[in-house]
Amino acid sequence: DVEQYQNLKSEIDDEVILDLKYLVSLTDKERKYLVDSKVFRTNREVARTIKLNVEKILSEGNIKLSYQLIVNWQNDSFKYVYVDVLNRVLLGNKPSLKRVIEANNLTNEWDNLMVSQLVKDVRLAQTSAKFVIEVSLKTLIDKDEFAKLKKKLAVKAFSNSEIYYLIDFEEYLKLKPTLNFEQIIFRNVLKAVKLSEIEVLKRIKNMIITDEEINQEAGSLLLKIVKENLTEVIYDHQKSDLLKSFLVNNKLELVMGEGFARVDQLKNIRK
Structure with a gap:
Protein backbone atom coordinates (compact mmCIF):
# COMPACT_ATOMS: atom_id res chain seq x y z
CA ASP A 1 0.00 0.00 0.00
CA VAL A 2 0.98 3.68 -0.07
CA GLU A 3 2.32 3.68 3.50
CA GLN A 4 4.59 0.69 2.84
CA TYR A 5 5.84 2.32 -0.37
CA GLN A 6 6.65 5.54 1.47
CA ASN A 7 8.52 3.59 4.18
CA LEU A 8 10.49 1.67 1.56
CA LYS A 9 11.26 4.87 -0.35
CA SER A 10 12.57 6.54 2.80
CA GLU A 11 14.87 3.59 3.49
CA ILE A 12 16.33 3.31 -0.04
CA ASP A 13 18.32 6.47 -0.68
CA ASP A 14 21.23 7.24 -2.99
CA GLU A 15 23.77 5.77 -0.58
CA VAL A 16 21.89 2.46 -0.39
CA ILE A 17 21.68 2.31 -4.18
CA LEU A 18 25.42 3.01 -4.45
CA ASP A 19 26.14 0.23 -1.95
CA LEU A 20 23.99 -2.20 -3.95
CA LYS A 21 25.70 -1.26 -7.21
CA TYR A 22 29.10 -1.74 -5.65
CA LEU A 23 28.00 -5.08 -4.19
CA VAL A 24 26.91 -6.29 -7.63
CA SER A 25 30.20 -5.11 -9.18
CA LEU A 26 32.15 -7.32 -6.75
CA THR A 27 30.39 -10.49 -7.87
CA ASP A 28 31.39 -12.59 -10.85
CA LYS A 29 30.90 -16.12 -12.20
CA GLU A 30 33.31 -17.54 -9.62
CA ARG A 31 32.02 -15.46 -6.70
CA LYS A 32 28.24 -15.13 -7.03
CA TYR A 33 27.51 -14.23 -3.42
CA LEU A 34 29.06 -11.90 -0.86
CA VAL A 35 28.58 -11.88 2.89
CA ASP A 36 28.55 -8.59 4.78
CA SER A 37 31.78 -8.22 6.72
CA LYS A 38 34.21 -5.66 8.09
CA VAL A 39 36.29 -5.99 4.91
CA PHE A 40 33.27 -5.34 2.72
CA ARG A 41 32.20 -2.34 4.79
CA THR A 42 35.74 -0.92 4.55
CA ASN A 43 35.74 -1.43 0.78
CA ARG A 44 32.33 0.19 0.57
CA GLU A 45 33.65 3.31 2.29
CA VAL A 46 36.62 3.35 -0.10
CA ALA A 47 34.17 3.06 -3.01
CA ARG A 48 32.19 6.04 -1.76
CA THR A 49 35.38 8.11 -1.53
CA ILE A 50 36.46 7.04 -5.03
CA LYS A 51 33.03 7.93 -6.42
CA LEU A 52 33.23 11.45 -4.98
CA ASN A 53 36.74 11.83 -6.37
CA VAL A 54 35.69 10.57 -9.82
CA SER A 59 33.20 17.92 -13.38
CA GLU A 60 36.59 19.69 -13.61
CA GLY A 61 37.44 17.96 -16.91
CA ASN A 62 41.04 17.46 -15.86
CA ILE A 63 43.02 14.41 -14.70
CA LYS A 64 46.66 13.69 -13.97
CA LEU A 65 48.10 10.90 -16.11
CA SER A 66 51.27 8.86 -15.86
CA TYR A 67 53.18 7.29 -18.72
CA GLN A 68 55.11 4.05 -18.73
CA LEU A 69 57.43 2.83 -21.45
CA ILE A 70 56.92 -0.52 -23.14
CA VAL A 71 60.47 -1.46 -24.02
CA ASN A 72 62.31 -3.81 -26.35
CA TRP A 73 64.75 -5.14 -23.77
CA GLN A 74 67.20 -6.36 -26.43
CA ASN A 75 68.05 -2.89 -27.74
CA ASP A 76 66.70 -0.76 -24.85
CA SER A 77 64.34 1.22 -27.10
CA PHE A 78 60.66 1.79 -26.44
CA LYS A 79 57.89 0.95 -28.90
CA TYR A 80 54.78 2.02 -26.99
CA VAL A 81 53.84 4.36 -24.16
CA TYR A 82 51.26 2.99 -21.74
CA VAL A 83 48.82 5.64 -20.48
CA ASP A 84 47.60 5.31 -16.90
CA VAL A 85 46.04 7.36 -14.13
CA LEU A 86 48.60 8.87 -11.76
CA ASN A 87 48.69 6.69 -8.63
CA ARG A 88 47.85 9.43 -6.17
CA VAL A 89 44.67 10.23 -8.12
CA LEU A 90 43.20 6.76 -7.55
CA LEU A 91 42.44 6.95 -3.82
CA GLY A 92 42.37 3.18 -3.86
CA ASN A 93 43.51 0.52 -6.28
CA LYS A 94 42.74 0.35 -9.98
CA PRO A 95 40.23 -2.53 -9.82
CA SER A 96 38.20 -0.57 -7.26
CA LEU A 97 38.29 2.52 -9.49
CA LYS A 98 37.05 0.47 -12.45
CA ARG A 99 34.24 -1.12 -10.43
CA VAL A 100 33.05 2.25 -9.14
CA ILE A 101 33.08 3.79 -12.64
CA GLU A 102 31.14 0.86 -14.11
CA ALA A 103 28.68 0.64 -11.22
CA ASN A 104 27.77 4.30 -11.68
CA ASN A 105 27.57 4.22 -15.51
CA LEU A 106 30.47 6.64 -15.89
CA THR A 107 32.60 4.60 -18.32
CA ASN A 108 31.90 6.74 -21.38
CA GLU A 109 32.63 9.99 -19.56
CA TRP A 110 35.79 8.54 -18.02
CA ASP A 111 37.11 7.18 -21.33
CA ASN A 112 36.46 10.49 -23.05
CA LEU A 113 38.28 12.40 -20.31
CA MET A 114 41.29 10.05 -20.45
CA VAL A 115 41.64 10.48 -24.22
CA SER A 116 41.10 14.25 -23.98
CA GLN A 117 43.83 14.55 -21.35
CA LEU A 118 46.21 12.43 -23.43
CA VAL A 119 45.74 14.75 -26.41
CA LYS A 120 46.33 17.81 -24.19
CA ASP A 121 49.51 16.29 -22.78
CA VAL A 122 50.79 15.42 -26.26
CA ARG A 123 50.13 18.97 -27.42
CA LEU A 124 51.96 20.49 -24.45
CA ALA A 125 54.94 18.14 -24.78
CA GLN A 126 55.06 18.56 -28.56
CA THR A 127 55.86 14.89 -28.93
CA SER A 128 54.57 11.82 -30.73
CA ALA A 129 54.43 8.12 -29.93
CA LYS A 130 52.35 4.97 -30.10
CA PHE A 131 50.08 5.20 -27.06
CA TYR A 172 35.34 -9.15 -25.28
CA LEU A 173 34.36 -12.84 -25.07
CA LYS A 174 31.02 -11.94 -23.51
CA LEU A 175 29.96 -9.88 -26.54
CA LYS A 176 32.38 -10.80 -29.37
CA PRO A 177 31.67 -7.58 -31.29
CA THR A 178 33.27 -6.66 -34.60
CA LEU A 179 36.47 -4.74 -33.90
CA ASN A 180 39.47 -3.43 -35.79
CA PHE A 181 41.96 -5.86 -34.26
CA GLU A 182 44.89 -3.89 -35.69
CA GLN A 183 44.11 -1.11 -33.21
CA ILE A 184 43.36 -3.32 -30.20
CA ILE A 185 45.68 -4.70 -27.54
CA PHE A 186 44.06 -7.33 -25.33
CA ARG A 187 44.90 -8.21 -21.74
CA ASN A 188 43.90 -11.29 -19.71
CA VAL A 189 43.86 -13.37 -22.90
CA LEU A 190 45.54 -16.49 -21.54
CA LYS A 191 43.51 -16.21 -18.34
CA ALA A 192 40.14 -15.99 -20.10
CA VAL A 193 40.47 -18.09 -23.26
CA LYS A 194 39.52 -21.76 -23.38
CA LEU A 195 41.11 -24.38 -25.61
CA SER A 196 37.76 -24.63 -27.41
CA GLU A 197 38.18 -20.97 -28.48
CA ILE A 198 41.58 -21.32 -30.15
CA GLU A 199 40.22 -19.80 -33.36
CA VAL A 200 39.68 -16.51 -31.53
CA LEU A 201 43.36 -16.45 -30.59
CA LYS A 202 44.35 -16.56 -34.25
CA ARG A 203 42.64 -13.21 -34.87
CA ILE A 204 44.45 -11.33 -32.11
CA LYS A 205 47.24 -9.03 -33.29
CA ASN A 206 48.51 -7.61 -29.98
CA MET A 207 48.28 -8.66 -26.34
CA ILE A 208 49.71 -8.03 -22.88
CA ILE A 209 50.42 -11.05 -20.68
CA THR A 210 51.58 -11.51 -17.10
CA ASP A 211 53.72 -14.03 -15.26
CA GLU A 212 50.57 -15.46 -13.66
CA GLU A 213 49.06 -16.21 -17.07
CA ILE A 214 52.16 -17.94 -18.42
CA ASN A 215 52.48 -20.10 -15.31
CA GLN A 216 48.85 -21.21 -15.28
CA GLU A 217 47.81 -24.60 -16.62
CA ALA A 218 48.21 -24.63 -20.44
CA GLY A 219 49.67 -21.11 -20.26
CA SER A 220 52.86 -22.03 -22.11
CA LEU A 221 50.88 -23.89 -24.77
CA LEU A 222 48.57 -20.94 -25.35
CA LEU A 223 51.54 -18.57 -25.53
CA LYS A 224 53.17 -20.82 -28.12
CA ILE A 225 49.99 -20.76 -30.22
CA HIS A 237 56.35 -8.39 -15.32
CA GLN A 238 54.53 -6.15 -12.81
CA LYS A 239 56.53 -6.45 -9.56
CA SER A 240 58.08 -9.86 -10.18
CA ASP A 241 61.76 -10.41 -10.94
CA LEU A 242 62.67 -9.97 -14.60
CA LEU A 243 65.01 -12.72 -15.78
CA LYS A 244 66.76 -12.68 -19.15
CA SER A 245 66.54 -16.48 -19.36
CA PHE A 246 62.75 -16.31 -18.94
CA LEU A 247 62.43 -13.74 -21.73
CA VAL A 248 64.68 -15.73 -24.05
CA ASN A 249 63.00 -19.07 -23.37
CA ASN A 250 59.56 -17.60 -24.04
CA LYS A 251 60.75 -15.52 -26.99
CA LEU A 252 59.53 -12.27 -25.43
CA GLU A 253 60.95 -8.96 -26.65
CA LEU A 254 58.58 -6.23 -25.44
CA VAL A 255 58.43 -5.68 -21.69
CA MET A 256 56.70 -3.35 -19.22
CA GLY A 257 56.36 -3.24 -15.45
CA GLU A 258 57.99 -1.94 -12.28
CA GLY A 259 61.48 -2.22 -13.76
CA PHE A 260 60.81 0.38 -16.45
CA ALA A 261 60.38 4.13 -16.42
CA ARG A 262 57.09 5.73 -15.38
CA VAL A 263 56.77 9.51 -15.61
CA ASP A 264 54.00 12.00 -14.93
CA GLN A 265 54.97 14.32 -17.78
CA LEU A 266 55.41 13.29 -21.40
CA LYS A 267 58.27 15.72 -21.89
CA ASN A 268 60.32 13.59 -19.47
CA ILE A 269 60.20 10.54 -21.69
CA ARG A 270 63.54 9.89 -23.31
CA LYS A 271 63.62 9.42 -27.05
Whole structure:
Protein backbone atom coordinates (compact mmCIF):
# COMPACT_ATOMS: atom_id res chain seq x y z
CA ASP A 1 0.00 0.00 0.00
CA VAL A 2 0.98 3.68 -0.07
CA GLU A 3 2.32 3.68 3.50
CA GLN A 4 4.59 0.69 2.84
CA TYR A 5 5.84 2.32 -0.37
CA GLN A 6 6.65 5.54 1.47
CA ASN A 7 8.52 3.59 4.18
CA LEU A 8 10.49 1.67 1.56
CA LYS A 9 11.26 4.87 -0.35
CA SER A 10 12.57 6.54 2.80
CA GLU A 11 14.87 3.59 3.49
CA ILE A 12 16.33 3.31 -0.04
CA ASP A 13 18.32 6.47 -0.68
CA ASP A 14 21.23 7.24 -2.99
CA GLU A 15 23.77 5.77 -0.58
CA VAL A 16 21.89 2.46 -0.39
CA ILE A 17 21.68 2.31 -4.18
CA LEU A 18 25.42 3.01 -4.45
CA ASP A 19 26.14 0.23 -1.95
CA LEU A 20 23.99 -2.20 -3.95
CA LYS A 21 25.70 -1.26 -7.21
CA TYR A 22 29.10 -1.74 -5.65
CA LEU A 23 28.00 -5.08 -4.19
CA VAL A 24 26.91 -6.29 -7.63
CA SER A 25 30.20 -5.11 -9.18
CA LEU A 26 32.15 -7.32 -6.75
CA THR A 27 30.39 -10.49 -7.87
CA ASP A 28 31.39 -12.59 -10.85
CA LYS A 29 30.90 -16.12 -12.20
CA GLU A 30 33.31 -17.54 -9.62
CA ARG A 31 32.02 -15.46 -6.70
CA LYS A 32 28.24 -15.13 -7.03
CA TYR A 33 27.51 -14.23 -3.42
CA LEU A 34 29.06 -11.90 -0.86
CA VAL A 35 28.58 -11.88 2.89
CA ASP A 36 28.55 -8.59 4.78
CA SER A 37 31.78 -8.22 6.72
CA LYS A 38 34.21 -5.66 8.09
CA VAL A 39 36.29 -5.99 4.91
CA PHE A 40 33.27 -5.34 2.72
CA ARG A 41 32.20 -2.34 4.79
CA THR A 42 35.74 -0.92 4.55
CA ASN A 43 35.74 -1.43 0.78
CA ARG A 44 32.33 0.19 0.57
CA GLU A 45 33.65 3.31 2.29
CA VAL A 46 36.62 3.35 -0.10
CA ALA A 47 34.17 3.06 -3.01
CA ARG A 48 32.19 6.04 -1.76
CA THR A 49 35.38 8.11 -1.53
CA ILE A 50 36.46 7.04 -5.03
CA LYS A 51 33.03 7.93 -6.42
CA LEU A 52 33.23 11.45 -4.98
CA ASN A 53 36.74 11.83 -6.37
CA VAL A 54 35.69 10.57 -9.82
CA GLU A 55 32.73 12.94 -9.94
CA LYS A 56 34.99 15.86 -8.98
CA ILE A 57 37.52 14.93 -11.69
CA LEU A 58 34.80 14.60 -14.34
CA SER A 59 33.20 17.92 -13.38
CA GLU A 60 36.59 19.69 -13.61
CA GLY A 61 37.44 17.96 -16.91
CA ASN A 62 41.04 17.46 -15.86
CA ILE A 63 43.02 14.41 -14.70
CA LYS A 64 46.66 13.69 -13.97
CA LEU A 65 48.10 10.90 -16.11
CA SER A 66 51.27 8.86 -15.86
CA TYR A 67 53.18 7.29 -18.72
CA GLN A 68 55.11 4.05 -18.73
CA LEU A 69 57.43 2.83 -21.45
CA ILE A 70 56.92 -0.52 -23.14
CA VAL A 71 60.47 -1.46 -24.02
CA ASN A 72 62.31 -3.81 -26.35
CA TRP A 73 64.75 -5.14 -23.77
CA GLN A 74 67.20 -6.36 -26.43
CA ASN A 75 68.05 -2.89 -27.74
CA ASP A 76 66.70 -0.76 -24.85
CA SER A 77 64.34 1.22 -27.10
CA PHE A 78 60.66 1.79 -26.44
CA LYS A 79 57.89 0.95 -28.90
CA TYR A 80 54.78 2.02 -26.99
CA VAL A 81 53.84 4.36 -24.16
CA TYR A 82 51.26 2.99 -21.74
CA VAL A 83 48.82 5.64 -20.48
CA ASP A 84 47.60 5.31 -16.90
CA VAL A 85 46.04 7.36 -14.13
CA LEU A 86 48.60 8.87 -11.76
CA ASN A 87 48.69 6.69 -8.63
CA ARG A 88 47.85 9.43 -6.17
CA VAL A 89 44.67 10.23 -8.12
CA LEU A 90 43.20 6.76 -7.55
CA LEU A 91 42.44 6.95 -3.82
CA GLY A 92 42.37 3.18 -3.86
CA ASN A 93 43.51 0.52 -6.28
CA LYS A 94 42.74 0.35 -9.98
CA PRO A 95 40.23 -2.53 -9.82
CA SER A 96 38.20 -0.57 -7.26
CA LEU A 97 38.29 2.52 -9.49
CA LYS A 98 37.05 0.47 -12.45
CA ARG A 99 34.24 -1.12 -10.43
CA VAL A 100 33.05 2.25 -9.14
CA ILE A 101 33.08 3.79 -12.64
CA GLU A 102 31.14 0.86 -14.11
CA ALA A 103 28.68 0.64 -11.22
CA ASN A 104 27.77 4.30 -11.68
CA ASN A 105 27.57 4.22 -15.51
CA LEU A 106 30.47 6.64 -15.89
CA THR A 107 32.60 4.60 -18.32
CA ASN A 108 31.90 6.74 -21.38
CA GLU A 109 32.63 9.99 -19.56
CA TRP A 110 35.79 8.54 -18.02
CA ASP A 111 37.11 7.18 -21.33
CA ASN A 112 36.46 10.49 -23.05
CA LEU A 113 38.28 12.40 -20.31
CA MET A 114 41.29 10.05 -20.45
CA VAL A 115 41.64 10.48 -24.22
CA SER A 116 41.10 14.25 -23.98
CA GLN A 117 43.83 14.55 -21.35
CA LEU A 118 46.21 12.43 -23.43
CA VAL A 119 45.74 14.75 -26.41
CA LYS A 120 46.33 17.81 -24.19
CA ASP A 121 49.51 16.29 -22.78
CA VAL A 122 50.79 15.42 -26.26
CA ARG A 123 50.13 18.97 -27.42
CA LEU A 124 51.96 20.49 -24.45
CA ALA A 125 54.94 18.14 -24.78
CA GLN A 126 55.06 18.56 -28.56
CA THR A 127 55.86 14.89 -28.93
CA SER A 128 54.57 11.82 -30.73
CA ALA A 129 54.43 8.12 -29.93
CA LYS A 130 52.35 4.97 -30.10
CA PHE A 131 50.08 5.20 -27.06
CA VAL A 132 48.27 2.34 -25.32
CA ILE A 133 45.23 3.44 -23.33
CA GLU A 134 42.67 1.33 -21.51
CA VAL A 135 39.05 1.98 -22.46
CA SER A 136 35.80 0.14 -21.93
CA LEU A 137 34.61 -2.17 -24.69
CA LYS A 138 31.20 -0.54 -24.28
CA THR A 139 32.69 2.77 -25.38
CA LEU A 140 34.30 1.24 -28.48
CA ILE A 141 31.16 -0.53 -29.70
CA ASP A 142 28.91 2.48 -29.12
CA LYS A 143 29.08 4.29 -32.47
CA ASP A 144 28.34 7.71 -31.01
CA GLU A 145 30.82 7.39 -28.15
CA PHE A 146 33.55 5.99 -30.38
CA ALA A 147 32.96 8.86 -32.81
CA LYS A 148 33.60 11.27 -29.93
CA LEU A 149 36.94 9.60 -29.21
CA LYS A 150 38.00 9.73 -32.85
CA LYS A 151 37.04 13.40 -33.06
CA LYS A 152 39.23 14.22 -30.06
CA LEU A 153 42.16 12.41 -31.70
CA ALA A 154 41.68 14.06 -35.10
CA VAL A 155 43.74 17.13 -34.24
CA LYS A 156 47.05 18.36 -35.62
CA ALA A 157 48.91 17.85 -32.33
CA PHE A 158 48.13 14.12 -32.44
CA SER A 159 48.59 13.62 -36.19
CA ASN A 160 52.02 11.98 -35.84
CA SER A 161 50.94 9.71 -32.99
CA GLU A 162 49.01 6.44 -32.93
CA ILE A 163 46.59 5.07 -30.38
CA TYR A 164 45.92 1.48 -29.36
CA TYR A 165 42.96 0.58 -27.17
CA LEU A 166 43.63 -1.83 -24.31
CA ILE A 167 40.64 -4.15 -23.83
CA ASP A 168 39.93 -6.88 -21.30
CA PHE A 169 39.65 -10.12 -23.29
CA GLU A 170 37.12 -11.57 -20.86
CA GLU A 171 34.89 -8.58 -21.54
CA TYR A 172 35.34 -9.15 -25.28
CA LEU A 173 34.36 -12.84 -25.07
CA LYS A 174 31.02 -11.94 -23.51
CA LEU A 175 29.96 -9.88 -26.54
CA LYS A 176 32.38 -10.80 -29.37
CA PRO A 177 31.67 -7.58 -31.29
CA THR A 178 33.27 -6.66 -34.60
CA LEU A 179 36.47 -4.74 -33.90
CA ASN A 180 39.47 -3.43 -35.79
CA PHE A 181 41.96 -5.86 -34.26
CA GLU A 182 44.89 -3.89 -35.69
CA GLN A 183 44.11 -1.11 -33.21
CA ILE A 184 43.36 -3.32 -30.20
CA ILE A 185 45.68 -4.70 -27.54
CA PHE A 186 44.06 -7.33 -25.33
CA ARG A 187 44.90 -8.21 -21.74
CA ASN A 188 43.90 -11.29 -19.71
CA VAL A 189 43.86 -13.37 -22.90
CA LEU A 190 45.54 -16.49 -21.54
CA LYS A 191 43.51 -16.21 -18.34
CA ALA A 192 40.14 -15.99 -20.10
CA VAL A 193 40.47 -18.09 -23.26
CA LYS A 194 39.52 -21.76 -23.38
CA LEU A 195 41.11 -24.38 -25.61
CA SER A 196 37.76 -24.63 -27.41
CA GLU A 197 38.18 -20.97 -28.48
CA ILE A 198 41.58 -21.32 -30.15
CA GLU A 199 40.22 -19.80 -33.36
CA VAL A 200 39.68 -16.51 -31.53
CA LEU A 201 43.36 -16.45 -30.59
CA LYS A 202 44.35 -16.56 -34.25
CA ARG A 203 42.64 -13.21 -34.87
CA ILE A 204 44.45 -11.33 -32.11
CA LYS A 205 47.24 -9.03 -33.29
CA ASN A 206 48.51 -7.61 -29.98
CA MET A 207 48.28 -8.66 -26.34
CA ILE A 208 49.71 -8.03 -22.88
CA ILE A 209 50.42 -11.05 -20.68
CA THR A 210 51.58 -11.51 -17.10
CA ASP A 211 53.72 -14.03 -15.26
CA GLU A 212 50.57 -15.46 -13.66
CA GLU A 213 49.06 -16.21 -17.07
CA ILE A 214 52.16 -17.94 -18.42
CA ASN A 215 52.48 -20.10 -15.31
CA GLN A 216 48.85 -21.21 -15.28
CA GLU A 217 47.81 -24.60 -16.62
CA ALA A 218 48.21 -24.63 -20.44
CA GLY A 219 49.67 -21.11 -20.26
CA SER A 220 52.86 -22.03 -22.11
CA LEU A 221 50.88 -23.89 -24.77
CA LEU A 222 48.57 -20.94 -25.35
CA LEU A 223 51.54 -18.57 -25.53
CA LYS A 224 53.17 -20.82 -28.12
CA ILE A 225 49.99 -20.76 -30.22
CA VAL A 226 49.76 -16.97 -30.25
CA LYS A 227 53.47 -16.63 -31.01
CA GLU A 228 53.12 -19.00 -33.98
CA ASN A 229 50.33 -16.74 -35.22
CA LEU A 230 52.80 -13.80 -35.21
CA THR A 231 50.83 -12.06 -32.48
CA GLU A 232 52.84 -9.26 -30.85
CA VAL A 233 53.17 -10.11 -27.17
CA ILE A 234 54.00 -7.58 -24.46
CA TYR A 235 55.14 -9.07 -21.17
CA ASP A 236 54.06 -7.13 -18.06
CA HIS A 237 56.35 -8.39 -15.32
CA GLN A 238 54.53 -6.15 -12.81
CA LYS A 239 56.53 -6.45 -9.56
CA SER A 240 58.08 -9.86 -10.18
CA ASP A 241 61.76 -10.41 -10.94
CA LEU A 242 62.67 -9.97 -14.60
CA LEU A 243 65.01 -12.72 -15.78
CA LYS A 244 66.76 -12.68 -19.15
CA SER A 245 66.54 -16.48 -19.36
CA PHE A 246 62.75 -16.31 -18.94
CA LEU A 247 62.43 -13.74 -21.73
CA VAL A 248 64.68 -15.73 -24.05
CA ASN A 249 63.00 -19.07 -23.37
CA ASN A 250 59.56 -17.60 -24.04
CA LYS A 251 60.75 -15.52 -26.99
CA LEU A 252 59.53 -12.27 -25.43
CA GLU A 253 60.95 -8.96 -26.65
CA LEU A 254 58.58 -6.23 -25.44
CA VAL A 255 58.43 -5.68 -21.69
CA MET A 256 56.70 -3.35 -19.22
CA GLY A 257 56.36 -3.24 -15.45
CA GLU A 258 57.99 -1.94 -12.28
CA GLY A 259 61.48 -2.22 -13.76
CA PHE A 260 60.81 0.38 -16.45
CA ALA A 261 60.38 4.13 -16.42
CA ARG A 262 57.09 5.73 -15.38
CA VAL A 263 56.77 9.51 -15.61
CA ASP A 264 54.00 12.00 -14.93
CA GLN A 265 54.97 14.32 -17.78
CA LEU A 266 55.41 13.29 -21.40
CA LYS A 267 58.27 15.72 -21.89
CA ASN A 268 60.32 13.59 -19.47
CA ILE A 269 60.20 10.54 -21.69
CA ARG A 270 63.54 9.89 -23.31
CA LYS A 271 63.62 9.42 -27.05
